[in-house]
Amino acid sequence: MPKIVRHGTRVGGDALSIRIVAPPERRASRGSVFVPPLIGGSGMQQVGYFRELNRRGYRLVTFDYRGHGKSGGRFFVRNTIEDARAVLEELRGEFAGEPLFGVADCFGCIPLLCAAAERPEAFRALALFNPIPSLQHVAGPREVLANYFLPRDGSGARRLALRNPFDLRGMLYATNQRLFPGVDKSRDHFGILRYTRARTWLATWEYLSSRPLAGVVSAVPALVCFGRSDRLLGLEDPAAEERYRALWLRHLPRCEVRVLADVDHYWTGTQARASVAAADFFERGGAVANALPGSTLAPRARYRDPGEAPGRKNQLGGWSRSSGLKRASGR
Structure with missing residues (x-):
């Protein structure tokens, strides 16, 4: 060790x-x-x-x-x-x-x-x-929305689901379920990150707008x-x-x-x-x-x-x- x-x-x-x-x-x-x-x-x-x-x-x-x-x-x-x-x-x-x-x-x-x-x-x-x-x-806005409002059923086909459009944690969870099925997560956490230690709305805005490597060389x-x-x-x-x-x-x-x-x-x-x-x-x-x-x-x-x-x-x-x-x- x-x-x-x-x-x-x-x-x-x-x-x-x-x-x-x-x-x-x-x-x-x-x-x-x-x-x-x-x-x-x-x-x-x-x-x-x-x-x-x-x-x-x-x-x-x-x-x-x-x-x-x-x-x-x-x-x-x-x-x-x-x-x-x-x-x-x-x-x-x-x-x-x-x-x-x-x-x-x-x-x-x-x-x-x-x-x-x-x-x-x-x-x-x-x-x-x-x-x-x-x-x-790894997941653009269109894909995030599809994972939430049009989840796939057991056959892999997408089905419309009536869901709260303001449930940001629900959207995040749906995408994380698809991308990282083996990672420990819930509506309240992802890995060791508890969402109570983040601001969901601001994090969503950062996700939509952030280009951290723009101009970086x-x-x-x-x-x-x-x-x-x-x-x-x-x-x-x-x-x-x-x-x-x-x-x-x-x-x-x-x-x-x-x-x-x-x-x-x-x-x-x-x-x-x-x-x-x-x-x-x-x-x-x-x-x-x-x-x-x-x-x-x-x-x-x-x-x-x-x-x-x-x-x-x-x-x-x-x-x-x-x-x-x-x-x-x-x-």
């Missing part, structure tokens, strides 16, 4: 809970890896996801967003970027002079990329796995990996896959893109493969390969349902339990 140190900082008058996971005692430190969490997930769940990096000698630094776990305050989408910025500054002060890398998946890539755009000198390299540019990328060397079996990213169409690849090349000009044939959104059964890919990229100094087409694998693989992620209560990561750390699931 790695040594885990509790740390903290403050942002906007609220406390942020930080966890620092030291590398194994007999391993020479290769530097620190900044790991922003997911919405509804604790930072320690991401440590479980990327624990192979820790085994290879990297110190992992993660945290809980405001409104999550032991962090104070309320959750807002915009706060995730402010929270990551505050933790990054704390991290740079705590481990000044050491190599710093960044790794994240899905939503966690947004605050990481924003931090790397604001402080490019802070990072040696980044590794992003199945990143999204906004929450609408980072010159930090980066690796972007995603799988063709990732239904949440909607890459069934080759043209959609090409647009997705081009999107990240715009945000990260010094980016190597790897497309993997049989990897779903959760890297089901292959989580160590993600950590190894990140570690190998970091250890070659973030050198971006010149011949990218060779990293694109074919043929297209079968699609898995987006709820196949392993993990206790499947709270979007590997170290499960609503309090964050306690137990690592079999990843």
Whole structure:
């Protein structure tokens, strides 16, 4: 079991809970890896996801967003970027002079990329796995409304349902049920995020209007990996896959893109493969390969349902339990 140190900082008058996971005692430190969490997930769940990096000698630094776990305050989408910025500054002060890398998946890539755009000198390299540019990328407004007012029956056909049009939590729950069937959730919570620690109407407005990566470009060397079996990213169409690849090349000009044939959104059964890919990229100094087409694998693989992620209560990561750390699931 790695040594885990509790740390903290403050942002906007609220406390942020930080966890620092030291590398194994007999391993020479290769530097620190900044790991922003997911919405509804604790930072320690991401440590479980990327624990192979820790085994290879990297110190992992993660945290809980405001409104999550032991962090104070309320959750807002915009706060995730402010929270990551505050933790990054704390991290740079705590481990000044050491190599710093960044790794994240899905939503966690947004605050990481924003931090790397604001402080490019802070990072040696980044590794992003199945990143999204906004929450609408996985579920647009039309889809959210359809999931609520036109739910699918047992045969898969949509049927009109008479429902309260102002029930925002009901709409959110209907979409979460479809996208994340294995995640612990209800009308009142998603993962470790209790909706009493968020403002539903404001969060809805942020969802509809927020474009957090608009104009964001980072010159930090980066690796972007995603799988063709990732239904949440909607890459069934080759043209959609090409647009997705081009999107990240715009945000990260010094980016190597790897497309993997049989990897779903959760890297089901292959989580160590993600950590190894990140570690190998970091250890070659973030050198971006010149011949990218060779990293694109074919043929297209079968699609898995987006709820196949392993993990206790499947709270979007590997170290499960609503309090964050306690137990690592079999990843």
